[in-house]
Amino acid sequence: MAGRQILFWALLVGLFLEGTQLVLRLILGVFFHAVDITDVIMNAFGVLIGVGLYQALKQLVVNVKKKSAS
Known part of the structure; x- marks a missing residue:
């Protein structure tokens, strides 16, 4: 994988994790941490x-x- 692709996926994973946490907080009604x-x-x-x-x-x-093998 090229460096730019790795950086893109790294940022995408971070955004996905934060988005998932936000959705869970909204569903559960727990607001102890801000994105x-x-x-x-x-x-x-x-x-x-x-x-x-x-x-x-x-x-x-x-x-x-x-x-x-040598």
Whole structure:
């Protein structure tokens, strides 16, 4: 996946999570937390960190497999 696609999906996941929380709050009538853009940004950072860790571990596994095949 290209960097822009990853960033797009990271932001989309953050917006989805915040939107889901908002809908649940409206349905349940609980208003203890306001939707905040920083939550969306932090969710996006979490997705980006997760993707980065996945890519690093995937590369590590590929390298280990190459060494063991040699």
